[in-house]
Amino acid sequence: MLNAIEVILICLVAQAALTDLAMRKIPNVLILSGLLLALILHLLSGQAGAPVSQWLAGVVAGFFLFLPLYLLRGMAAGDVKLMAMVGGFTGPSQALQxxxxxxxxxxxxxxxxxxxxxxxxxxxxxxxxICTPLLLRLLGVPLLPVPLAPKASVGGIPYGVAIALGTLGVVAWQHH
Structure with a gap:
């Protein structure tokens, strides 16, 4: 049986996935609402220290787990913020999963x-x-950074869908 935190989380990530598919954007209001709801639910859980050990640690873990891909231009900031919100609901251990x-x-x-x-x-x-300069630097060849061409991307993926599917998978596995 799913608990309230899991039901709300699944609803939020489903909405994020649908919005990401439709608009290629995850609204900040969805992220902020989710962060606030997760904090309130952890406060109401009655577990001593849950807001720090679960909510805050989960938010930080979720954020830093996806930050490297954002810095490498592999995903948008909304995806990083969505994963931080997911971590706020689940805590750091499940955020990693x-x-x-x-x-x-x-x-x-x-x-x-x-x-x-x-x-x-x-x-x-x-x-x-991307890899050639990295490989040359590993071999000791000094190089100047070369920016990618302005239209170098081959298109983005709706990563909100991947986060929603990952969340659903982990929640389903727990109830297996």
Whole structure:
């Protein structure tokens, strides 16, 4: 049986996924509402220290688990904030599980989108452009940073869908 925190979390990530699919954006009001709801539910849980050990630690964990991909331009800020909100509901341990499952799901979605759009060659070119300087630096060759071309992206994926599926997977596995 799902508890109140899980039901509200599933509703919020489902809304984020639908909005991300429709508009390619996750609204801040959804994130902020979720963060506030998670904090209130943890305060009402009666567990001593839950707002710090679960809510705050989960928010920080969720945020920092997705921050590297944002910094590498692999996802949008809304996706990072959504994962922070998910962490606020679940706590740091489950946030890690959800992040790993979301990474795997997001990778599968990205590959599927690349294959269906026929832009896998462009993606391979971008990967080569990103990895070549890194490899040369590892070999000790000093290089100046080279920015990507303005239209280098082969398209974004609705990562809110991957986060929603990752969340659903972890919650379902707990009740298995």
């Amino acid at each position: 959800i992040a790993v499952l979301s990474y795997l799901t997001g990778g599968a979605i990205a590959l599927l989108m690349l294959l269906l759009s026929g832009r896998w060659r462009d993606s391979a070119r971008n990967l080569r452009l």
